[in-house]
Amino acid sequence: MKDQLLTVALAQISPVWLDKNATLAKIENSIVEAASRKAELIVFGEALLPGYPFWxxxxDGAAFDNKIQKELHAHYAHxxxxIEQGDLDSICKLAKDHSIAIYLGIIERPLDRGGHSLYASLVYIDTLGNIKSVHRKLQPTYEERLTWSPGDGHGLRVHSLKAFTVGGLNCWENWMPLPRxxxxxxxxxxxxxxxxxxxxxxxxxxxxIARESRSYVISVSSLMGVKDFPKTTPHLDKILEKAPDVLGNGGSCIAGPDGEWIVSPVLHTEGLIIxxxxxxxxxxxxQNFDPVGHYSRPDVTQLxxxxERQSTIRLDEDSASVLK
Known part of the structure; x- marks a missing residue:
């Protein structure tokens, strides 16, 4: 019955804010540590790579045609x-080398949407190192809409992992009944x-969610403080004028299928929760409740x-006629 047991790691870490390469190094170290502690799944917070747009x-992020906002956004995009250019290849290799599955929150700049707009995406990588789904956040929340684009339903997928079937959502998507x-x-x-x-x-x-679905629920949050702002961040002096010392206090936790805590929210502590x-x-x-099984009425309500992955264009052409 070993397949019935799954060891999970919650990576409650801070990014090296808006620094892709340095944050990747922290993520890689966490994966190696989790694998050394026999974890079979590791989860990282939303937008961890390269960080949340706290600025x-x-x-004054809503200021129109503003030099500060433009330059910070460009830095974020850089x-x-x-994924198409191999930015997650090292993460995929670690997943394969250590036979560990990974959920990772990223800021994605996808080529299939032109390669310029940004999406808050949740990536699932299986134990063979294959990217199996990229879920782009359906609806960015409030000020997030000033830098993130709305996603689509392509990534609303689940994956087999030992006896379990895993799926995931970004941040306030978890409050949306229909994606759940x-x-x-x-x-x-x-x-x-x-x-x-x-x-x-x-x-x-x-x-x-645990009580509604009768499932395990793993919530993973990042940490973030002013100490995590690199000095090379554009307009750092302006950001620090109003920045509190702590912008993200963690709160990673696990609830069991009965809705009770297995791990209550962990605050201000960086590292792995196993x-x-x-x-x-x-x-x-x-046995007593299944929201899509014996306690559902699909003859009355269905979703x-x-x-389909959304794109601005659909190219239909005869490949034989394309000049090489």
């Missing part, structure tokens, strides 16, 4: 992740919720999900 709320239902309906029983860093976000919704989950507890709690 927007601190520097440090964003382009889209994952439940595909058999999800281990839900991954990633956050930029605050127990304000994790302390209620983590247990709620726990082993037992799949049989999912079946125990589904339709569009998982």
């Amino acid at each position: 927007i709320a601190l520097t 440090n964003a992740v382009c 239902a889209a994952l439940y309906g595909q058999g999800e029983n281990l839900h991954i919720a990633v956050w930029p860093g605050s127990d304000y976000n994790t302390k209620d919704i983590t247990r709620f 726990e082993t989950l037992d799949f049989s507890r999912v079946l125990q709690e589904r 339709q999900v569009n998982r």
